[in-house]
Amino acid sequence: METQMQNDDHIFRSKYSSVPIPDNITLPEFVLQGVEEHVEKVAFVEAVTGKAYTYGEVKRDTARLAKALASLGLRKGHVVVVVLPNVAEYGIIALGIMSAGGIFSGANPAAHVSEIKKQVEASRARGIITDPTNYEKVKELGLPVIVLGEEKIEGAVNWKELLEAGDKAGDSIIRSTRQEILQTDLCALPFSSGTTGLQKGVMLTHRNLIANLCSSLFSVGAEMIGQIAALGLIPFFHIYGIVGICCATMKNKGKVVVMNRFELRIFLNALIAHEVTFAPIVPPIILNLVKNPIVDEFDLSKLKLRTVMTAAAPLAPELLTAFEAKFPDVQVQEAYGLTEHSCITLTHGDPAKGQGIAKRNSVGFILPNLEVKFIDPDTGRSLPKNTSGELCVRSQCVMQGYYNNKEETARTIDGQGWLHTGDIGYIDDDGDIFIVDRIKELIKYKGFQVAPAELEAILLTHPSVEDAAVVPLPDEEAGEIPAACVVMNSKAKEREDDIIEFVASNVAHYKKIRAVRFVHSIPKSPSGKIMRRLLRDQMLSHNNKN
Secondary structure (H helix, E strand, O other): OOEEEEOOEEEEEOOOOOOOOOOOOOHHHHHOOOHHHHOOOEEEEEOOOOOEEEHHHHHHHHHHHHHHHHHOOOOOOOEEEEEOOOOOOHHHHHHHHHHOOOEEEEEOOOOOHHHHHHHHHHHOOOEEEEOHHHHHHHOOOOOOEEEOOOOOOOOOEEHHHHHHHHHHHOOHHHHHHOOOOOOOOEEEOOEEOOOOOOOEEEEEEHHHHHHHHHHHOOOOOHHHOOOOEEEEOOOOOOHHHHHHHHHHHHHOOOEEEEOOOOOHHHHHHHHHHOOOOEEEEOHHHHHHHHHOHHHHHOOHHHOOOOEEEEOOOOOOHHHHHHHHHHOOOOEEEEOEEEHHHOEEEEEOOOHHHOOOOOOOOOOEEEOOOOEEEEEOOOOOOEOOOOOOEEEEEEOOOOOOEEOOOHHHHHHHEOOOOOEEEEEEEEEOOOOOEEEEEEOOOOEEEOOEEEOHHHHHHHHOOOOOEEEEEEEEEEEOOOEEEEEEEEEEOOOOOOOHHHHHHHHHOOOOHHHOOOEEEEOOOOOEOOOOOEOHHHHHHHHHHHHHHO
16 A cells, blocks of 8 residues: 655555546536447336336436426526435436536435425525425425326426427527536535534535546446446435446446335345346345345345445444355445545455455445545544544545535535545555544434434424433444433423324434433533433443343
């Protein structure tokens, strides 16, 4: 591993050569490069319905959507919020918005209507794309709504008719309604809790996402083009889903096997029937594959699966060992990424390409074009190898900042361009990186991010709650669950279940409080910060006694 010192800094770089990032090209143009040779090849197929789009259809409908959106008044820099589960059209929708000069902002379709409203308002969105199931959630938000599918809904724009209108609009509509799209223009505004607190819009440019794809796909050779079948189960509204799966697979002209929810039999059927070779999943699914007897109903010798990639939550070493014993031909890679860094940040190599695979339980090595350092969280001093500190990364993948939030941006990206991740880790003598803890307070429930501050704010709106703190508790299936310590007022008559139900009625299902403990006070530091680790230990101790 090459190490350089600058002003007494320990800065670590990739052991692999830098890769070029093309100029003067947009993200849709970049991922659809060379599509003419693959027009008949399937790009997206839904595992359950069988609905499929070829590369020729993806390119055609991306252009049709861009023209239609422009004719509806979408201009460069306008945000469109997409409220959809994983569907075959998702990649077309994201690329179509970007091709029109717009900014794609994916929202969780499982979110509560109040949460979608916050994202729509925070992003200053100009329109919404959804399906009939989720139309009720968005119809009152005062924006034009495009509804996917054949069904015609009064007050909404029909998807099929929209694309037909795009045909009639002609190519001139794009040229006349948008300025030239630059690589420095924003193309995506995913929402992330960041290192702390509430959801914030992450400003990502065409260049940010192209740079991330160039780095993360550096080892994919020409012989792999058209050969990869990737599982599209990770939500596409998440940066990992839309960039790490959809865009990466389209760039390599592979096939995305689309699933909108996890059900073990459907999952295994999809892997076998569609000959999936690459499956990005989360640790709870690995737990299912190891422990659930349903797996034994399937002939695993028919699997073509070559690699499983887990991210979003740590993978327990004993779980990894059990998976490797059951699936000896499947390589497990743990990856690490952030929305604020355009997706994948660290990953493992491909031994078939002569690259040294990173060690078990590491999150991989540094990708080309990236710089990494580890700093003492208290002093900011950068640290040598084998010394734990806050992981910081610098590259062309680093976001432009949080939308309309200069204070949080300044807290996350310093004056030298380093993105402070809030995660504690170290790099060893071989250049492999290990994440050991996190400063940030996010709870990872089944890979979904849950911000304690958001749940605490909701708890404090309850008339009987005087104070509250939310902490993560370990859970074998979910990884972590949100648990609340709550101080009730003296006249309160509510029970723990009442508090759980109150929060559940205001948030998406994965954000629900799973356990409540009534306490007399919430311990806080002299600066007023909740002492979460102490509370967590107290809750664990209390649970063990019971």
